[in-house]
Amino acid sequence: MKKDPESNNHICKTNKGKDVLLVSDSTTGEVMCSSCGEVISQNEAELGPESVQTGEDYMSKSRTGRKSTLAFNDMGLSTVIQQSDKDATGKNLSGEMKRTFYRLRMWDKNSKALPGHRNMQKAFTLLEGLKAKLSLTDAAVEQAAYIYRKTLAKKIGRGRSIPVILSACVYASCRFTNTPRTIQDVANATNLRRTSIHRIYRMLVRDLDLTLETYNPVSFITRITTEVGASEKTKRDAIKFLIKAEELMITSGKNPVAMAATVVYLASIINAEKVSQTQVSKAANISSVTIRNLCKKLKDAKIASFADPKLTQAVKNDEKIRIDETFNVTTRQKMKKD
DSSP: OOOOGGGGTOOOSSSTTSOOOEEEETTTTEEEETTTOOEEEOSOOOOSOOOOOOHHHHHHHOSSOSOOOTTSTTTTOOOOOOSSOBOTTSOBOOHHHHHHHHHHHHHHHHHTTSHHHHHHHHHHHHHHHHHHHHTOOHHHHHHHHHHHHHHHHTTTTTTSOHHHHHHHHHHHHHHHHTOOOOHHHHHHHHTOOHHHHHHHHHHHHHHTTOOOOOOOTHHHHHHHHHHHTOOHHHHHHHHHHHHHHHHTTOSTTSOHHHHHHHHHHHHHHHTTOOOOHHHHHHHHTSOHHHHHHHHHHHHHTTOSOTTSHHHHHHHHHHHHHHHHHHHHHHHHHHHHHO
16 A cells, blocks of 8 residues: 555545545556545556566566676577568468568578677677586676677787687686686686687787786685585684785785685694695695795794694695605706716
């Protein structure tokens, strides 16, 4: 029930000279008096927002259709002309109308066959597949489509492979929306070389003047702990170590994935979990040497409690492994010279 402005024009038979409350029925579109029950108006238009519907109900009852999106070559405003020459009642069309609809179908088909449309159609088909493989959000997909359209407008992608340019746009959109996907993840999903994607990515940043921030290492901790099978306590401790490192400006200029892997490794040692450097390095797709070097820097900064004998012993073992590897490399070089 709601009080309608038209109540000033309505004179109720029961309460004369008084304002009454009018009742609106959204199903029948009628407005009636709450006191005497008189129907004041009918077939009123519903001015409120569209009711929330999903699936087939949305397509059958919605007056506006799907929302427009940049991830389609026609922005989701496609035209579909059926092949059957029949009207809504099922009757056959006349000969003149058949020829008219034949011309309309040809014009519609030719308009979708323009070079720019074909390019976007192929690219956005690949983008739909990458969305499923990388589990991207709608915001990241929209941003990737927007960047790709800008590359076409400035003719940056002329003479270059569509999958490579699209992969670079996807990685740029992930950086823009802070979606934790590395360039190696994009390369694995598209079966392309990482160096090719990175070269096009640098070109997009330069030519389109993109301002992209670095990833937050915290967003990679959950992914690494899940892959190595670490506990929730290890995850929380790793986040605490990372926050301390950020306060001391240790993470600036460092690989965010490497920082996340290092704090996960340190937290797993403190919590007495059987997680090796090799497991963490494979989960983060980095080398074990990077983890050992960052462990030494975190030790010097006293991020974690290195008074713990387990952690001290682990760091000593890392230093011993690094010395052994250096000795082995030096020995092999001498043997080659001899």
